[in-house]
Amino acid sequence: MGKMSVNLCGIELDNPVIPASGTFGFGYEFADIYDINCLGTFSFKGTTKDPRFGNPTPRIAECTAGMINAVGLQNPGVEKVISTELPKLAKCFDKKVMANVSGFSVEDYAYTCEKLDKIDQVGWLEVNVSCPNVHGGGMSFGTSPEAAAEVTRAVKAVTTKPVILKLSPNVTDIVAIAKACEEAGADGISLINTLLGMRIDLKTKKPVIANKMGGFSGPAIFPLAVRMVYQVANAVKVPVIGMGGVSTAEDVIEMMLAGATAVEVGAANLVNPYACKDIIDNLPKVMEKYRIDNLSDIIGGAN
Amino acid sequence: MKQSLFTVTQNEHLTESVMKMRLQGDTSAITAPGQFINITIDGLFLRRPISVFDRDEEAVTIIYKIVGKGTEKMSEMPAGTVLDVLTGLGNGYDMTVAGEKPLLIGGGVGVPPMYMLAKELKKMGKDVSVILGFNTQSEIFCEQDFKDLGCNVTVTTADGSYGVKGFVTAGMDIDYTYFYTCGPEPMLKSVYAKAVTGGQFSFEERMGCGFGACMGCSCKTVTGYKRICKDGPVLRKEEILWEK
Numbered sequence: 264m265g266k267m268s269v270n271l272c273g274i275e276l277d278n279p280v281i282p283a284s285g286t287f288g289f290g291y292e293f294a295d296i297y298d299i300n301c302l303g304t305f306s307f308k309g310t311t312k313d314p315r316f317g318n319p320t321p322r323i324a325e326c327t328a329g330m331i332n333a334v335g336l337q338n339p340g341v342e343k344v345i346s347t348e349l350p351k352l353a354k355c356f357d358k359k360v361m362a363n364v365s366g367f368s369v370e371d372y373a374y375t376c377e378k379l380d381k382i383d384q385v386g387w388l389e390v391n392v393s394c395p396n397v398h399g400g401g402m403s404f405g406t407s408p409e410a411a412a413e414v415t416r417a418v419k420a421v422t423t424k425p426v427i428l429k430l431s432p433n434v435t436d437i438v439a440i441a442k443a444c445e446e447a448g449a450d451g452i453s454l455i456n457t458l459l460g461m462r463i464d465l466k467t468k469k470p471v472i473a474n475k476m477g478g479f480s481g482p483a484i485f486p487l488a489v490r491m492v493y494q495v496a497n498a499v500k501v502p503v504i505g506m507g508g509v510s511t512a513e514d515v516i517e518m519m520l521a522g523a524t525a526v527e528v529g530a531a532n533l534v535n536p537y538a539c540k541d542i543i544d545n546l547p548k549v550m551e552k553y554r555i556d557n558l559s560d561i562i563g564g565a566n
Numbered sequence: 567m568k569q570s571l572f573t574v575t576q577n578e579h580l581t582e583s584v585m586k587m588r589l590q591g592d593t594s595a596i597t598a599p600g601q602f603i604n605i606t607i608d609g610l611f612l613r614r615p616i617s618v619f620d621r622d623e624e625a626v627t628i629i630y631k632i633v634g635k636g637t638e639k640m641s642e643m644p645a646g647t648v649l650d651v652l653t654g655l656g657n658g659y660d661m662t663v664a665g666e667k668p669l670l671i672g673g674g675v676g677v678p679p680m681y682m683l684a685k686e687l688k689k690m691g692k693d694v695s696v697i698l699g700f701n702t703q704s705e706i707f708c709e710q711d712f713k714d715l716g717c718n719v720t721v722t723t724a725d726g727s728y729g730v731k732g733f734v735t736a737g738m739d740i741d742y743t744y745f746y747t748c749g750p751e752p753m754l755k756s757v758y759a760k761a762v763t764g765g766q767f768s769f770e771e772r773m774g775c776g777f778g779a780c781m782g783c784s785c786k787t788v789t790g791y792k793r794i795c796k797d798g799p800v801l802r803k804e805e806i807l808w809e810k
C-alpha cells in the first residue's frame with residue numbers, strides 16, 4: 264500500500280482522487296491530454312436506462328466561485344454505454360471505473376444497475392438519487408429516507424458490486440437519508456451533489472438557464488460540503504466519499520479529515536482540465552507539509 | 567487541446583465595443599480556421615471562449631465584443647498581462663470542400679473567424695468572396711484586412727449607412743461554389759434559407775468547459791447529439807436542425 268492509497272468498499276485506490284460524474288465524460292477527452300491511470304478511479308457520466316438528450320440550452324450559468332448546470336442527464340443510455348463507451352474507455356484506463364446511475368423509477372435503477380453489474384470494468388455502482396435537473400425523478404428519490412432506502416434495496420438485490428448512494432444536499436436532514444440508505448444495505452455514501460440554484464440575466468430579465476434552475480457547484484459550496492460530510496461520516500459506519508467544491512490537494516485532506524475515505528472533484532475539471540492530475544501531483548508535498556504519513560490515517564481525524 | 571500561458575502584446579479598440587487582442591505564446595495546437603480558444607480571467611470562475619481571428623507561429627489574435635463581465639475585464643488588460651489559455655478547441659472549418667470560388671459570410675462578431683479562413687483559402691489559390699454584415703457604419707471593422715488578402719469584399723449595413731443596404735443575404739446573389747458562415751442565429755437561418763450550395767455554419771452556445779466534458783452546450787443534429795464545443799462549433803448545412 265502506498266502512502267496515498269485508501270480502501271473504498273473493498274477495492275484499493277492508489278489515491279483518493281476521483282473525478283465526479285458529469286465533469287469527466289467517459290474519460291477520453293482527458294486521456295488525450297494526460298494519462299488518466301494516475302487517478303484513484305473516476306465516476307463516469309450519469310447513465311440511465313434509455314438514451315437522453317437532456318435539457319434545452321442554455322444549460323450553464325456562471326456564479327461567484329462556481330457555476331450552475333442544468334444538463335439534465337444527457338447520456339446515450341446503458342446499452343450504448345456498455346457497447347460503445349466502456350470499450351473505448353478500456354483503451355485508456357486500466358483500473359476499475361465507478362458507474363454512475365440515475366433513474367426515473369425504482370425499476371429503472373434496478374434495470375440499469377443489473378446491466379452494469381455484469382461488466383468487469385465496473386468496480387462500484389454510484390447510485391445518484393440527487394440530480395436536481397430532471398423533473399419527476401432523480402432528486403425526488405434522495406429527498407425522503409424511505410424512497411432512498413427503496414432504491415438502495417432494489418439495486419442491492421441485482422448486484423454484488425459495492426453500491427454507493429449519492430445524496431442531495433437539498434434536504435432538511437441529510438443524516439437521516441444516509442442512515443436509511445445504510446440500513447437498506449448501501450456499501451457507501453457519496454455527497455454532496457449540487458445545490459439547487461438560479462441566476463437571472465439583468466439584460467433579458469429572464470433566468471439565464473433554459474430550465475430556470477440548476478445545480479450549483481464549485482469552490483463556493485466547499486464549506487457546506489465539508490459540514491455535511493462530517494455529519495454523515497459521524498452517523499454511518501460505511502465509507503463516505505466527500506465532494507463539493509474540491510479543487511486543491513488541501514481540500515482533499517480537509518474532506519478526509521471531515522470523514523471522507525475518498526474525494527470526488529467536479530467543477531474544477533471543467534475550468535482546469537488538469538485539475539485532478541495537479542491535485543494528485545501536489546498531494547505528497549501537502550502531506551509532508553502537514554506531517555501526514557499515510558492518507559488513510561487521517562480519515563475522520565477532525566473528530 | 568493545449569493549456570499554456572500567453573502574454574497580451576496588444577489590446578486595442580477597433581470600434582467602440584469591439585477590440586483586437588494579440589496573445590503571444592505556443593500556438594501549435596491551433597490547426598484549423600474556425601477553432602476557438604478558452605481564456606481564464608482572474609476573478610471569474612468559467613473561462614471565456616473566443617474565436618480565433620488569426621495565428622502565426624508566435625501569437626494568436628482574437629477580436630471580441632465587450633458584452634459582459636468577462637469581456638469587460640479583458641478590455642482593461644494592459645500589454646504584459648499573462649493569461650492561462652486553452653488552445654486548439656473545436657473542429658474548425660473543413661476547407662477541402664471549398665471548390666474554386668468559396669463565399670465567406672460573417673455578421674458582427676461572426677466576422678473574425680472568417681479572416682483566418684479567408685487567409686488559408688487564398689493560400690490554396692481560391693477565388694474568395696466575403697460578405698461582412700454590420701448594423702451601421704460605426705460598427706464596421708476589418709474590411710481592409712480582407713481587402714489586403716485579395717478577397718472580393720461586400721459590406722452590408724442594416725441601416726444602409728455604408729455599402730449595400732440590408733442584411734448579409736443582400737450580398738449573396740453572386741456566383742460561388744460553397745459557403746462558410748458565422749454570426750448571430752437569425753442571420754445563420756437567413757443564410758441557410760438563401761444559400762444555393764452546400765456550406766458550413768459556426769454556432770455559439772454558453773459553455774461550461776469548452777472541451778467536451780460537461781455536455782453544457784449540446785444540440786440536436788440530423789446525425790445525433792453534438793457538443794458545440796467539441797463536435798462543433800462548425801456544423802455542415804445538411805446536419806443542422808433549427809428546432810430549439
